[in-house]
Amino acid sequence: MSKKTIYIAGLGLIGGSLALGIKRDHPDYEILGYNRSDYSRNIALERGIVDRATGDFKEFAPLADVIILAVPIKQTMAYLKELADLDLKDNVIITDAGSTKREIVEAAERYLTGKNVQFVGSHPMAGSHKSGAIAADVTLFENAYYIFTPTSLTKETTIPELKDILSGLKSRYVEIDAAEHxxxxxxxxxxxxxxxxxxxxxxxxxxxAHEMTNHFAAGGFRDMTRIAESEPGMWASILMTNGPAVLDRIEDFKKRLDHVADLIKAEDESAIWEFFDNGRKKRKEMEIHKKGGVESAFDIFVDVPDREDVILSIMELLRGTSLVNIRINEENREDIHGILQITFKNEKDRKHARTVIEANTDYHVVIA
Structure with a gap:
């Protein structure tokens, strides 16, 4: 495919990581970037994430073969309206990175129909607690779903062309209707x-009223509430653009809670047991740790002793390996080993980690 000019509006974690992924497989492509803040633009230029950057959204749009809107949902819709009034290249591909799709697709069809452009909705399903261009990571989307939601402005060649442009992300591509998404x-x-x-x-x-609540909040509570630390502006925007679907899930869950409450009131131990057993079985059946039927998270579990330098020593062995996450699954005590869980992006890194840990320590390593 010939050299292209890619314009990415929004040089945060998602936009910056998209740029790095495109450059990985297409180093000859010119990557142009827009960001309102000088800080992120300067970081993107210093890190080589983009070749040129601007603080004026309209400046680079007419130069692009592909425009990716990696900005908040409401801003994405506003920019689609602005693009409709610009002199863009013929047959330019426009896409986005929003977490909800129906309203974005409707905005694109409202503003861009009749223009010589292509549009397909996109949702790269990966993220991080980090933000900004400084957090951009070429491996962010590896093995993650990258969802396309076709529209009336999507041509037969639109998605295949985008897949080629985005091949360096190493993602798994799926097409789905915007409303169903x-x-x-x-x-x-x-x-x-x-x-x-x-x-x-x-x-x-x-x-x-019960001050020990904060001290005992660990284990399951910690796991269930980790995502409460997510950026509030993004989630407020998501709920505002997917309200009916979320309200439906809330009402459904209320009924399920009421049912469990009735079982407790009736002291129906057998039915309560069935409730928990059903949840356990359903979780095992659901491919939570897989995407497209293929492993997408690669974990090892290491039994580690209660020594203050043990995690540091393991991290030193794994220097240069791309880690996704690390956590202790049990609090260390003198009489037991803790379980160190380390998650990798791919099977190659996991295999390497197991080899070097077993070769250099006497710790028991398990791959689940």
Missing amino acids: DRVTSQISHFPHLLASGLMEQAADYAQ
């Missing part, structure tokens, strides 16, 4: 974030 993500993403924040609010209020 929003229904599915309301269940597995949007409602869980709402629930996590609700649990934190409930626990914080409860701790005012």
Whole structure:
């Protein structure tokens, strides 16, 4: 494919990581970037994430073969309206990176129909607690779903061309209707974030009368509420653009809680057991640790002794390896080993980690 000019509006974690991924497989492509703040633009230029950057959204749009809007949802829709009034290249591909799709697709079809452009909605399903161009990571989207939501402005060649441009992301591409995307993500993403924040609010209020609540909040509570630390502006925007689907999930969950409450009131131990057993079975059946039927998270579990330098020594062995996450699954005590869980991006790194840890320590390493 001939050399292209790619314009990415929004040089935060997502936009910056997209740029790095495109450059990995297409080093000859020119990457142009827009960001409102000087700080992120300067970092993107210093790190070589983009070749040129601007603080004026309209400046680079007419130069682009592909325009990627990696900005908040409402801003994405505003920029689609602005693009409709610009003198863009014929047949330019326009896409986005929003977490909800229906309203963005409707905006694109409203503003861009009749223009000589292509549009397809996109949702790269990866993220981090970090933000900004400084956090951009070429491996961010590896093995993650990259969802396309076709529109009336999507041509037969649009998605294949984007897949080629984005090949350096090493993602798994899926096509789905925009409305169905929003229904599915309301269940597995949007409602869980709402629930996590609700649990934190409930626990914080409860701790005012029961102060040990804060001290005992670990294990399952920690795991269930981790996502409550997510950026609030993004999630407010998501709920505002996917309200009906999320409200449906809230009402459904209320009924399920009421059912469990009735079982407790009736002291129906057998039915309560069935409730928990069903949840356990369903979780095992759901491909939570897989994407497209292929492993997408690569974990090792290391039994480690209670020594203050043990994690540091393991990290030294793994220097140069790309880690996704690290955590202790049990609090260390003198009489037991802790379980160190390390997550990698790919099987190659996991295999290397197991080899070097077993070769240099006497720790027991398990791959689950």
